[in-house]
Amino acid sequence: MSVPNSSSPKQPPPRNFAALLELLRPGMRALDEVLREQVAHFEPEVRDLAAYCLESTGKRLRPLLVFMAGWSGRPTPEPLLVRVAAVVEMTHLATLVHDDIMDHAILRRGRATVSSKEGPDVAVLLGDALFAQSVWLSTQFPTTEVCQSVAVATRQVCTGEIVQTLGGPGAEPSRERYRRIIDLKTAELFHVSCRLGARLGGSPDAFVEAAGRFGRRLGIGYQIYDDLTDFVSSAEAAGKTLGTDWASGKLTLPVLCLLERVGAAERERLLQQLRSGAAEAGATIAARMAETGVLRSVVEEGRAEIAAALAELADWSELPAVGLLRELAAYLEGQLDKLLAPV
Amino acid sequence: MSVPNSSSPKQPPPRNFAALLELLRPGMRALDEVLREQVAHFEPEVRDLAAYCLESTGKRLRPLLVFMAGWSGRPTPEPLLVRVAAVVEMTHLATLVHDDIMDHAILRRGRATVSSKEGPDVAVLLGDALFAQSVWLSTQFPTTEVCQSVAVATRQVCTGEIVQTLGGPGAEPSRERYRRIIDLKTAELFHVSCRLGARLGGSPDAFVEAAGRFGRRLGIGYQIYDDLTDFVSSAEAAGKTLGTDWASGKLTLPVLCLLERVGAAERERLLQQLRSGAAEAGATIAARMAETGVLRSVVEEGRAEIAAALAELADWSELPAVGLLRELAAYLEGQLDKLLAPV
Secondary structure, three states: OOOOOOOOOOOOOOHHHHHHHHHHHHHHHHHHHHHHHHOOOOEEEEEHHHHHOOOOOOOOHHHHHHHHHOOOOOOOHHHHHHHHHHHHHHHHHHHHHHHHHOOOOOEOEEEEHHHHHOOOHHHHHHHHHHHHHHHHHHHOOOHHHHHHHHHHHHHHHHHHHHHHHHEEEEEOOOOOHHHHHHHHHHHHHHHHHHHHHHHHHOOHHHHHHHHHHHHHHHHHHHHHHHHHHHOOOOOOOOOOOOOOHHHHOOOOHHHHHHHHHHHHHHHHHHEEEEEHHHOOOEEEEEEEHHHHHHHHHHHHHHHHHHHHHHOOHHOOOOOHHHHHHHHHHHHHHHHHHOOOOOO | OOOOOOOOOOOOOOOOHHHHHHHHHHHHHHHHHHHHHHOOOOHHHHHHEEEEEOOOOOOOHHHHHHHHOOOOOOOOOHHHHHHHHHHHHHHHHHHHHHHHHEEEEEOOOOOOOOHHHHHHHHHHHHHHHHHHHHHHOOOOOOHHHHHHHHHHHHHHHHHHHHHHHHHHHOOOOOOHHHHHHHHHHHHHHHHHHHHHHHOOOOOOOHHHOOOOHHHHHHHHHHHHHHHHHOOOOOOOOOOOOOOOHHOOOOOHHHHHHHHHHHHHHHHHHHHHOOOHHOOOOOOHHHHHHHHHHHHHHHHHHHHHHHHHHOOOHHHHHOOOHHOOOOHHHHHHHHHHHHHOOOO
16 A cells, blocks of 8 residues: 655646546546456356456446545545445446346436346346456555445445335335435445545545545435436536436435425325326426425535535545545535526 | 355265265254345334345255355354355345246245235336345445445346346347346356355455355356256256246257257247247146257256366365365256256
8 A cells, every 4th residue: 555645746736527527538548447247257158248348448437436535645546446446446347237127228328227137137247247246446555444344335235225225116215224325335336436536546545534525415416416417407407317316216315305395286286196107207396396495405515515515524634535526515515506507 | 254264174075965964054054044144134014024125044055155165164154255155145035036027927935025025116126225225234344345345246247137138038048148138147156155254264366266256166066956947847956946047038058959859840940939028838838848859968068067066176175165175066066967867
């Protein structure tokens, strides 16, 4: 593991999100290389399928968190940091392959899902094989910490999805339950990405824990943002099909907030729709959210999570990693604000 | 890890399979205890489901292999050996939860499958969570060897199932392909069970490797036996529904062997049936297998694998573990022979 390097960064701090991405480009390229190398570990019969999943051009958000939290100011990416970025991304990709089965998704980022291409059976098994390979990669560290953290995070991600699935649209609308689900299914892996990044970047233990807490709150903020983009679109989120979570009856924060604001009769009607699977158009609901102030209120809740995330970094301003994490948080805040002026 | 103890076993060697099971009972009880302890690691919302899977009363074959290969003659089970037995069993149970989705199985060992009880979505996620917990448990060892071996085995088990699924009944009948599938889906985890058992039992490296090779060949022999029990039943295997693999078009060794023996017209007719999913009754096919000598011939092939497994142990007669592994091999040979006189 590398030595902490909290002084004299070799690179200037980023001025904006584009500069941040530019700074991390060598790490992200090295990540793609490690993911490509993993393909050769799969048995020949499934290499093409494994490559298809690993080459997917997702946002790679979790690796970005790893690189940011582990940033020491040196432009050349640390090999252990690249490897841990690959572990969290492969774990995430494995869960997506399984999610797409449940959501009956045909496309993901413009490409056919494994489930629609090869059928759900192959998708179940390929997701398992991807997860197994990410476990293998997580054993390629001097200690078992990476493997252990990723195992716990995976169990929690799946549990979050189980709680969501078992409840279904018939569940009692509850903020506590929503919070629990997104903490398990999203925030935990954000937490692990930041914590392991800081650890392998050689930071002191207290910062490793602070970075983990930052990741957890940021994950909550990100999930709130993501749940809002089911109803309102910004230029950046424009490619996404609106209203799919709503149509499947998911009790996300915007929905819970709308149910709280409307009168008893409207609430009953909306709940009825959610439970019967015959929901009215998402656009109608989105308009009600704008009228009733739900949109603004949920944006505020998302901003509050990001503020709480930033507060965790307050004592660590001198670390080069913190400049990057703050820039990412500012970017997510900006994305939330843009939803108030939908295109 | 414990010190090898190849002399003066504290317990007499088993006289038969029942005595073998008696010898291993303390270890198997400790295994059940460790599996029960795992339930508490799951998040509260899924504990009941996790317990339902972990308390299943399967054959626990892989833990038996761990205990046998790691047997040092001491009656008290080594804690690390118990833990590795729990890892391989949990990994196996996770794959069964996913297999039952694909097979549309309603019951397993007389109890409703997770898939039939909670739906396939929950079964996918719960299988993932079980696998994640087995990974966590595999990090509770001084080295990463357990975790690494189990990760590779899991990837191979899933790949074996993918190869089987992608080929389907339309695949060209091929012994090479059959061999490859059962090596991946069954023999690899038998291999890992024996190898890790011997390792954690404190045996010399050369025996660890020999035990692994024994496990692999025994796994092949076991799978051949298991594939035969789709057509013929013995008193021991009597509970099993016959003909399910045949009806789903699986090109197992008995089927391949029958296709080799019959004339061109019958071969064509059988292939047609397999591919159209309208196979005639398994009992009719079983009768043809008896008439054509296929049954005897497949039993011989299974026995040959067991003989090859035993040959791997030839140089290690003085180790207490070897007496147990030989007794298990003899039991499986006996089970194969019983299929020649079906009830």
